[in-house]
Amino acid sequence: MTTVLLVDDQSLLRVGFRMVIESEPDLEVVGEAADGQVALEQVAALAPDVVLMDIRMPGMDGIEATRRVVAEHPSSRVLVLTTFDVDDLAFAALRAGASGFLLKSARPDELVDAIRTVAAGTSVVAPRVLRRMLDLFAPHLPDAGGAVPADPARDPRVRSLTPRELDVLRLVADGCTNSEIAAELFVSETTVKTHVGSVFGKLGARDRVQAVIIAYECGLVARGGSAPVAGG
Structure with a gap:
């Protein structure tokens, strides 16, 4: 079973992600957070395999939260949620240690595939896309x-x-x-x-x-x- 922590300041999005994730027999949502600080507390308490992390949140944003998760809880991998596939904040999150990013408009099957891929230790971003972001x-x-x-x-x-x-x-x-x-x-x-x-x-x-x-x-x-x- 792959455990997932949902981090997004929009409760409706968290509800939608939870419904998609928990429809899969091998995935389980173990917690939710609406900002980066609560996310860090939840990661420390729950040790999820994957943190589905929004970037733009009040208080501690997803970039700083990602940096802290990677440094303090290396067994939890971060999958960033973003609006655009080439985005400066998404790239900053990758630099902070996220294992990939996913568009918020992704299909349900893309979401669950991305979670499984990150949990297995593989990145979810095409290297050529990353090179474009780097440039x-x-x-x-x-x-x-x-x-x-x-x-x-x-x-x-x-x-x-x-x-x-x-x-x-x-x-x-x-x-x-x-x-x-x-x-x-x-x-x-x-x-x-x-x-x-x-x-x-x-x-x-x-x-x-x-x-x-x-x-x-x-x-x-x-x-x-x-x-x-x-x-x-």
């Missing part, structure tokens, strides 16, 4: 990473990666699937999965979303396009 919004965020280093591979966050792992990270950040990476690097998909797992472990990234953001901040991927694959 649009990352340079304007208050905590944007600053100037791109002359040698991205020397950034301390990626210094421990092998040349092949750097290749894999660049391709992940460019939106490639495991099978596409395998074809590009002339290796098996099993080998790619091993490399991806190692990259995530060394970066401390829980999923592709976080890995893409780190690669972008380190300058491994050029803004507006992919960096050339280097190394052997």
Whole structure:
């Protein structure tokens, strides 16, 4: 059973989400919150597998609440609710550690699929969409990473990666699937999965979303396009 906490300041939306979620035999709503502070208290008390998090709320918003949930309760994964698929606040929430975002207009089947995907440890945002968000919004965020280093591979966050792992990270950040990476690097998909797992472990990234953001901040991927694959 996957447990879900609903966080939205609109009670009607929470009722609708609850009806959809609890119609599935493997999903259970264990609590609700109308603002970020109450959400943190509920996460601490209930330890839900997935937090369905609105962004715009009174008091503590969904971005700060996401940051706190990820830092204080890493076993609970956050799925952000947003109005637009390319949105600066949605991207800020991803940067804060959310595992993906979902449009509030999503179909019921899309909602339950997204919850199951996030609970299983996979991100719910296409890497190419994330790259578009990065190009649009990352340079304007208050905590944007600053100037791109002359040698991205020397950034301390990626210094421990092998040349092949750097290749894999660049391709992940460019939106490639495991099978596409395998074809590009002339290796098996099993080998790619091993490399991806190692990259995530060394970066401390829980999923592709976080890995893409780190690669972008380190300058491994050029803004507006992919960096050339280097190394052997």
